[in-house]
Amino acid sequence: MPQDLPPAGGYEAVQYKRNIPIRGLQPVWYLVGCAAIMAYGWRKVFLGNREKNELGREKMWSRIYITPLLQAEEDRDQARRYFADQAREKELLGSTSRPYNSDRFVRPTITYSPSKVTRD
Amino acid sequence: MARREPQFNQTVLIDPTPMPEHIPKVEEIGASSAPLMKAYGRGELECMKEGRKVTRCAASVLKDINQHCLDEFRQNWNCLDNHNHQMWQCRRSERVLNRCVFEKIGLQKVIPDTPKGDVPVHLRDKQLFANRRSVLYPGESDVGVLKERFKSEQRQGS
Numbered sequence: 001m002p003q004d005l006p007p008a009g010g011y012e013a014v015q016y017k018r019n020i021p022i023r024g025l026q027p028v029w030y031l032v033g034c035a036a037i038m039a040y041g042w043r044k045v046f047l048g049n050r051e052k053n054e055l056g057r058e059k060m061w062s063r064i065y066i067t068p069l070l071q072a073e074e075d076r077d078q079a080r081r082y083f084a085d086q087a088r089e090k091e092l093l094g095s096t097s098r099p100y101n102s103d104r105f106v107r108p109t110i111t112y113s114p115s116k117v118t119r120d
Numbered sequence: 121m122a123r124r125e126p127q128f129n130q131t132v133l134i135d136p137t138p139m140p141e142h143i144p145k146v147e148e149i150g151a152s153s154a155p156l157m158k159a160y161g162r163g164e165l166e167c168m169k170e171g172r173k174v175t176r177c178a179a180s181v182l183k184d185i186n187q188h189c190l191d192e193f194r195q196n197w198n199c200l201d202n203h204n205h206q207m208w209q210c211r212r213s214e215r216v217l218n219r220c221v222f223e224k225i226g227l228q229k230v231i232p233d234t235p236k237g238d239v240p241v242h243l244r245d246k247q248l249f250a251n252r253r254s255v256l257y258p259g260e261s262d263v264g265v266l267k268e269r270f271k272s273e274q275r276q277g278s
Binding site (some may be wrong): 024057079111 | 137140174219238242243247
C-alpha cells in the first residue's frame with residue numbers, strides 16, 4: 001500500500017499569528033506616562049517638604065527668641081513664692097531651715113494653699 | 121469613678137503674697153504660660169537682675185511697636201487669630217508690619233541657619249501652604265508697592 005506523503009514542495013505555512021494592527025499606544029508609553037505623573041507629584045512633595053522645614057525653623061527660632069522673656073517672668077514668680085514661703089516659715093517657726101543639702105533652687109513640690117480661697 | 125472633688129485644683133494653689141520690698145518692681149509682660157526648665161538651679165534667685173532687664177527691654181519694644189506701628193501690628197495679629205496662628209497664611213500683613221518696624225524702630229526679622237542662597241521663608245512671594253498662595257497682588261513689586269509699569273498705566277488712566 002502506498003504511503004501518504006507530503007505534497008511536492010512541502011506543506012504551506014500554518015497561520016497561527018493574528019494579523020491585526022496594534023490599536024492605540026504601545027504599552028511602554030502608559031508606563032512612561034505613569035512615571036511622569038509620579039515624578040511631577042514627588043517634585044511637589046519635595047518642594048513642600050523643603051518649605052515645611054523652613055516654616056519649622058521659623059517657628060523654633062521664634063520660640064527660642066521668646067524663651068528669655070518667659071523664663072524671666074516664670075523665675076520671678078518662683079522667687080516671689082520662695083520669699084513668701086521663707087517669710088511664712090519665719091513667722092511660724094521663728095527660723096528658716098533648709099530641707100536640701102545643696103544651694104540649688106528646688107521648685108517646691110509641696111505648695112502652700114491659703115485657708116481662705118479668695119482671688120480678686 | 122471620680123466622684124470626689126479634686127483637692128489640688130488650681131484655685132487653691134494661688135499664692136497672692138507680693139514680692140518683698142527689697143526687690144525692685146518690674147511691670148510684667150504677662151506672657152508666661154508654661155514653666156521652662158533651666159540649666160542651673162540657682163538662676164531663679166541669682167539672675168533676677170538680668171531677668172528684669174529682659175522684661176524691661178521687651179516692654180520697651182512692645183511700647184515702641186504700639187506707638188509707631190499699631191495699625192499694622194493689629195492687622196497682623198487679627199489675621200493670625202483668624203488663621204489658627206499659621207504664619208504662612210498672614211505673610212502679607214506680616215511683611216507690612218516688618219517693613220514698618222524696620223523703618224520706624226530699626227528692628228529686622230532674621231531666621232538664623234536658613235540655607236544659603238534661599239529666600240528666607242517669611243520673604244517668599246509664594247507660600248505653598250497658604251490658602252492664597254501668592255503674597256503679592258497682581259502688579260505689585262512689594263506688598264503695597266506698585267511696579268513702575270503699573271504706576272504709569274494708572275497715571276494714564278486717571
